[in-house]
Amino acid sequence: MLERTGIAGSSLLLVAALLICAAVPPLAAREASPAGRAQSFWLHMNSTPVDDATIAVEAKRRAHIVLNAWEGDLLRKLKAVNPAVKVYVYKDLSSTRSYACKNGEDDEQLPTGLGYCRVRATHPEWFLRGPDGRELVYSGYEGHWQMDVGDPGYRRAWVSAVVANAKATGFDGVFLDNALFTCDAYHPGTCPAKYPDHASFQWAYTGMLAEVRAGFSAAGLLAVGNLANARLQPGGWETYSAFLDGAFDEWWLAFASNRLLEDYAQGWSKQVAQIAANEAAGKMTWVQPHFDVGDAKAFRYAVAGMFMTTNGNTAIAEIAKTDGYGDPTPWHAEYDWHLGQPVGAYRTVADKVYRRDFTCGAVVVNANPTGSREVEVRLQRPHTDQDGKQVESVKLPGTSGALLRAKC
Secondary structure (H helix, E strand, C coil): CCCCCCCCCCCCHHHHHHHHHHCCCCCCCCCCCCCCCCEEEEECCCCCCCCHHHHHHHHHHCCEEEECCCCHHHHHHHHHHCCCCEEEEEEECCEEEHHHEECCEECCCCCECCCHHHHHHHCHHHECECCCCCECECCCCCCEEEECCCCHHHHHHHHHHHHHHHHHHCCCEEEEECCCCCCCCCCCCCCCCCCCCHHHHHHHHHHHHHHHHHHHHHHCCEEEEECCCHHHCCCHHHHHHCCCCEEEECCCCEEECCEECCCCCCCHHHHHHHHHHHHHCCCEEEECCECCCCCHHHHHHHHHHHHCCCCCCEEECCECCCCCCCCCCCCCHHHHCCCCCECCCCEEEECCEEEEEECCEEEEEECCCCCCCCEEEEEEEEEECCCCCEEEEEEECCCEEEEEECCC
16 A cells, blocks of 8 residues: 555544454463564565575564465475464455456465455455446556455455465464555545445444454454554554554555654654554554665664564564565664663653663654754663664754663
């Protein structure tokens, strides 16, 4: 999903009753990492080849890995190296794909819950239509046909098919792409006739996620949803997350090397609060900043922002090219650091400058706009910065951050 700004959030109060039923206790089987150590994930969704040497490394150091349904052999290799790594199957929550049907037969393994040809033949009413009566397709994504997640029959069929597929292959859970908030998300300016506004569209999705919750819980499957742009929807992150074991923010603090998210009403603080909300509920959060390979400033801003509220259930992985989900993302030395345990919540130390202390270090972020003046933050005791220098203060310009180690 692409970043959209300026979209007015709609009220989600209609879903209160569903939320009461959706509260999900943390899974006892999932062990959180120490709060002061980063987790990372790997979205391998472009079916690129993976050699045994890569498997041997990534299975041990990634907390979560997402594969396609047809990569069962890769799943088994990863589990053979590290039985504890959590591996998820990719499934689009809200589309079916015509390219995955050939000569009238759906592929055996699908990127979606249901096959295009099966639905076309048996339930054509599940294809969402616009006000002109035409079926809706995803703009920019050929062969993606939007489905009616508000239809009870579609919900039951989708959950049943996905559970059966995931369990048969041996996945730990499902990565649910496109848990959408805006009714025109993939066809700007055109909403489905059945859901003409964002509120009715979101109501349909909460019902779909409630069905997912019930079916997945019974099957022992984890559910992680792509909640991109939730920060633009009042209450959106909390509402959808209530039905999930974890949530993915596809656009985390960095939209490109030259587009870092500053602090404003729907900016830095809003995204950081998403992690805090999930951590309080014992849920996972995956965050994905976008920036060029080797961009230390963007990486430090993103990882320091993550550490502001994580208590061990949050994982990070960058991406340089939108939808470039092939090879593993870069591994940073900071992922092997251990800052110890947090010493309280993060706090404001200057205007839009924030700090959180740990028993073995600290993180500092200047969330003022890019190009704004440097702000110096004194550390009270010696620290080692990310370049290996001993420092007693850091000077940070706007949209920058620092991860610092100290003796403990």
